[in-house]
Amino acid sequence: MTAPTAQLARPKESAPPSGSLELGTELPMVGEAAVPFLEIETLRAKEFIPAAKEALGSLIAEQGHAKVIRPVFNWAGRNSLFPLHWGLACCAIEFAAAFGARWDAERFGVVPRSSPRQCDVMIVNGTVTWKVAHKLITLYEQMPEPKWVIAMGNCATGGGPFRTAYSVVPGVDKLVPVDVYIAGCPPRPEAMLDGILELEKLIRERKE
Amino acid sequence: MQPDDLTGVLAPKLGVRLKGVEPFPGTAGRVRFEREAALDLFRAVRDDLGFRHLSMVGGIDWVDHREVFYVLWSDDAKQYLVLSTDVPADDPRVETASSVWPSANWHEREAWELVGIVFDHHPDLRHLLTPDGYEFRPLLRSFKLHEPEELEVKARHV
Known part of the structure; x- marks a missing residue:
């Protein structure tokens, strides 16, 4: 077994290594x-x-x-829903986990963007207080049409356990129109992805 | 540091405006004072007793009157100290501590918007947790838990 690799390295019946640069014959x-x-x-x-x-x-x-x-x-x-990359409360942890390696929301074309000018959908993930309400409305109005809103979790849906508190908006639909509500406290990332797929069904049937 | 030590330092400076120093669990004592003596007491506590860190300012609604309390920490004595004064419910005013301990600024804003204590000569008495123009004092006992819709109507107009 003397130097078998040296024999294999050269192809069988190949042209000699020198004088073989004519294109017509080589390729x-x-x-x-x-x-x-x-x-x-x-x-x-x-x-x-x-x-x-x-x-x-x-x-x-x-x-x-x-x-x-x-x-x-x-x-x-x-198939290219870009949500606004912001977090209000603990639902934002699940929101962030949905974009990690385990659930990987990007396979649905969902990529969070940091500017509302580049977004299609606002996912309200957490408790909305009256202090932050007008900032939420400003962000929503900065998003270009067409745009959608997902209320993620019980707080954004209806105030959650803080519904009667002095500082909490009882449901983000008091401020902006909501297309999809996701229940849970907080919803798991699967639930958030399910809400996004529900929104995709809505967009599929969109007429005007 | 014991309550008697505190009395020995503070009584000559405040006189009758010092209403007493009583034991308070976990602290060096609880200093009760008249609100007119607030600034003198703050300076004496910081400069003579060495309580250079203000941990907390808060207010309590006792229905017939309100109480303002300050929690201080001394790095030298490794002890807490509580200062406490009573203010009438119809005139809940006290001198600000933010000129002595700058960290009082936000604590006093919070006590103002939630319990309604007004801090005189505060540099920036704005809302901290509630929206601008929010008229309620939610931690007062007279504040009723609103129905969400009722509160919405009120909060929308702030």
Whole structure:
């Protein structure tokens, strides 16, 4: 067994290592297959784009803009829901855990953003006090349309155990319109993901 | 440090405005004083007795009157000290301690907004926990637990 690796390192029946730089002889399969493939695709695209434009235009004229384009927007929107990255109380711990390695909310396209200008959905995760109420409304108004609100946990849903307290808003729906309520004190990350999937169902049926 | 030691230092400075020093569990004592003597007492306690750290300022509603208390800590004696004064419920005023211990600032804001104690010459007597313009004093015994809707109507207009 003297130096078997040295024999294996050189391919069988290979050309000698020197004097083999002619492209036509060295790489015949790549050069012959790739170029006609690209040319055919380019020609097809040149024909396809005007044809597709014409077909799509007639389809829109026939069935209406909302029926043809709106599902595409809904499909894109519901699969890239960006929630506002903020936390009010202990539900924010579960909110943060949902984006960790174990539950990984990013597989649903849910990526928390730090600026309300880049967000689609506000997840109200915690107790809302009257002191923070106008800041919450400001953040909501800074989000671009279309936008949704998820009330996460009992406090955001209805005030929770602090409902009759002097400083707590009894439900965030007193301040902003809420689309999905998630029960729990706090809800587990699975429950939060379930609420996001419920919101995706709402967006799927969105008409206007 | 015992209550008698405290009396020996404070009585010459305050005179009749010192209402007494009584034992209080876990502390060096509980100093009862007239509210007019507040600033003199604060300076004497900090400079002569060495209580340089103010842990807490609070108010208690005893319905017929209110009480303001201060909890102090001395790093030299390793002891707490409680100062306490009574203020009438219809005129709950006391001189601020924030000129002697700056940490009194936020504690007094909290005691003002929750129990309604007014601290004279406070540099910045604003709301701390409740929204600006919130008129209620929620930790008073006369404050009724509101229905959420009723409170919402009141709090919305602040």
